[in-house]
Amino acid sequence: MLVQLPITNYQLSITIMTNYRKPRKVLVTGGAGFIGSNFVYHWCKHYPGDRLVVLDALTYAGNRQNLAELEGKANFRFVKGDICDRPLVQQLLQEEEIDTIAHFAAESHVDRSILGPDAFIQTNVVGTFTLLESFRQRWEIEGKSTDYRFLHVSTDEVYGSLKPDDPPFSETTPYAPNSPYSASKAGSDHLARAYYHTYGMPTIVTNCSNNYGPYHYPEKLIPLMCINILLGKPLPVYGDGQNIRDWLYVEDHCRALDVVIHTGEPGETYNIGGNNEVKNIDLVYQLCALMDELAPELPVRPAKKLITFVKDRPGHDRRYAIDATKIKTELGWTPQQTLEGGLRRTVEWYLSNRDWWQPLLSPEYQSYYGQVYS
Ligand code: NAD
Numbered sequence: 001m002l003v004q005l006p007i008t009n010y011q012l013s014i015t016i017m018t019n020y021r022k023p024r025k026v027l028v029t030g031g032a033g034f035i036g037s038n039f040v041y042h043w044c045k046h047y048p049g050d051r052l053v054v055l056d057a058l059t060y061a062g063n064r065q066n067l068a069e070l071e072g073k074a075n076f077r078f079v080k081g082d083i084c085d086r087p088l089v090q091q092l093l094q095e096e097e098i099d100t101i102a103h104f105a106a107e108s109h110v111d112r113s114i115l116g117p118d119a120f121i122q123t124n125v126v127g128t129f130t131l132l133e134s135f136r137q138r139w140e141i142e143g144k145s146t147d148y149r150f151l152h153v154s155t156d157e158v159y160g161s162l163k164p165d166d167p168p169f170s171e172t173t174p175y176a177p178n179s180p181y182s183a184s185k186a187g188s189d190h191l192a193r194a195y196y197h198t199y200g201m202p203t204i205v206t207n208c209s210n211n212y213g214p215y216h217y218p219e220k221l222i223p224l225m226c227i228n229i230l231l232g233k234p235l236p237v238y239g240d241g242q243n244i245r246d247w248l249y250v251e252d253h254c255r256a257l258d259v260v261i262h263t264g265e266p267g268e269t270y271n272i273g274g275n276n277e278v279k280n281i282d283l284v285y286q287l288c289a290l291m292d293e294l295a296p297e298l299p300v301r302p303a304k305k306l307i308t309f310v311k312d313r314p315g316h317d318r319r320y321a322i323d324a325t326k327i328k329t330e331l332g333w334t335p336q337q338t339l340e341g342g343l344r345r346t347v348e349w350y351l352s353n354r355d356w357w358q359p360l361l362s363p364e365y366q367s368y369y370g371q372v373y374s
């Protein structure tokens, strides 16, 4: 027979303490972009009691539609604005009593950084500095609370390019950025690091591999290929198509960032990756096969007939791969989505969300692609 012993006050308080989570007031910069919007949905689902404020300039890559399901929700606020606008950032941090920043806002596309690097330096370097400095002021006024967090979301591209036999990037791999984009992200990573070492401000940097999934703007490889297959347009593969990327489903990235915010060590960096190294040409073949299977009417079938090798991206990094041992062993995160399953979900999303991507194919979008492939 099981005897129910009376619970002591001590046991009760321990239970309450371990289950209790103080609600956070989170500023998400770039929350109308690809990863930012996926992160906002993840956070709202898991922490409905938290206050969430999105600050986004709505550049060509930002889309208010990405957050449509949250419009009008009590704990959610969208602010259109630039992270370089210091008075605006300071006002938001103060009036919303922000204790956590998840910083996604950036110019994110390597090809665009080659065509015009200015915006990359402005947003990625000056913008990150503006956020760090504004957050420092608030954190100091609030007595340097150890609960505060500044999560700087960065990229594996800061490590440069791997040779075929090199081990994957770890947190101790030296920085060697090769494009204006990755150099600007490297600069912002160093600023975030310096704010911890100089001021003790609780910053954390994450360096992640290539993401894919819903709301991915169709300038990046996977959504561009999906949409071009549906439109019967050429599939431009840069160079010889042998470049390797390490793909991670965006939901897995968002879970990793959640874990880092809650249990990561201030001052540390964490690499995040899917352990899915694939050559570009093989990935494009997989997408073609999925489209052949899932899309009822394709203008060109089999879709692989559309593959066209084009001029290579200048300074094109040959291979990226992430060693995610640290976040796995120290924080217990591992990716859950297989590449095959994630690609299928992604293709299905683009097939059933034509209303999302069709308006994005503007004349400006078309003329941009003319410049890249010429
Ligand atoms: P994205 O281009 O889809 O979104 C960027 C968002 O930032 C957009 O909503 C845009 O409007 C906003 N923005 C740009 N400039 C701004 C400014 N000055 N002020 C306010 N908002 C501004 O980018 P993404 O792919 O979602 O990437 C998000 C972050 O993750 C970036 O910092 C990127 O470097 C990093 N990252 C991306 C990947 C990837 O595979 N996409 C991988 C690793 C790291």
Ligand code: DAU
Pocket (backbone or CB within 6 Å): 108, 109, 110, 111, 154, 155, 156, 157, 208, 209, 210, 211, 219, 220, 221, 222, 224, 236, 237, 238, 239, 243, 244, 245, 280, 313, 320
């Ligand atoms: O590694 C993380 C990075 O991944 C992020 O920091 C960047 O923000 C994100 O844009 C992404 O950078 P990449 O340059 O790797 O992604 P992109 O989708 O532009 O290209 C992926 C690979 O595909 C790359 O080797 C170039 C190639 N490519 C790309 C496009 C757009 C093509 O062959 N054809 C294309 O049309």
